[in-house]
Amino acid sequence: MAENERNDETDKSPAPPPGEGYRYRIDREHPIGGEMSDVLRGIFVRLRLPWLLRHYSQTPVLAIFSFLNGVLSIGIMSVLAVITGSPFIFPSLGPTAFLFFYTPTAPTASPRNTICGHLIGVLAGYFALVVTGLTNAGPALATGVTWPRVIAAALSLGLTAGLMVLLKVPHPPAGATTLIISLGILTHFSQLVILMAAVVLLTVQAFVINRLAGIDYPLWSPRQASASGAAASSASTMRLRS
Numbered sequence: 001m002a003e004n005e006r007n008d009e010t011d012k013s014p015a016p017p018p019g020e021g022y023r024y025r026i027d028r029e030h031p032i033g034g035e036m037s038d039v040l041r042g043i044f045v046r047l048r049l050p051w052l053l054r055h056y057s058q059t060p061v062l063a064i065f066s067f068l069n070g071v072l073s074i075g076i077m078s079v080l081a082v083i084t085g086s087p088f089i090f091p092s093l094g095p096t097a098f099l100f101f102y103t104p105t106a107p108t109a110s111p112r113n114t115i116c117g118h119l120i121g122v123l124a125g126y127f128a129l130v131v132t133g134l135t136n137a138g139p140a141l142a143t144g145v146t147w148p149r150v151i152a153a154a155l156s157l158g159l160t161a162g163l164m165v166l167l168k169v170p171h172p173p174a175g176a177t178t179l180i181i182s183l184g185i186l187t188h189f190s191q192l193v194i195l196m197a198a199v200v201l202l203t204v205q206a207f208v209i210n211r212l213a214g215i216d217y218p219l220w221s222p223r224q225a226s227a228s229g230a231a232a233s234s235a236s237t238m239r240l241r242s
Contacts, residue, residue, distance in 0.1 A: 031059050034102040040065050042213030073097040087191055088198045092176035100206035104215050107222035108171050111203050117171025118199045122192050124159035125181025128152040139184040156182035
């Protein structure tokens, strides 16, 4: 009984400021983990909506916020695509957008990792097309999957994964970007430039929204975790396991 009371007191303790203390926690204020609760709380504070602060950490509210974020993030790119007639929208932007607002202070969501990761994916994908002679072959969905296409897809993903680790800029959605290219969906130089422009625009949007929410979202490189933050994270993990 006494142990349960101590756990209840721990759960009721105020959450640390965004970017401080343990991260990606699952507790009463972060029922699905991640930092989305921190982002939403910061936005409600910024908009001076105190009556909503009582509900910011509830899962349905977070789900609605995630829905609106997805609509806004990809909707902007879709509008640009319609206006310009250019491919400002492509599948790997979706998981990138989710990282930006679910775990914005994670190294994989930093501007450096995002932009460099996608750039590596673009270069690796096009290199694989050149090596296999598929630069003008058309998309695999239309022409069918051949052995050169299999080699291109495997080579592009392997290069992307290896180079991201080597250069210390991991960004998982870049794996989808390189396959979009090596499978022949986007292959022209102008398309690849627009693809990277879309990544930069989405990153700028993430910077603006997270900073407005009071999240210490980096300008370029990931933040270095403090020693106290690491210790708190370890303590939180032990508490959850017990």
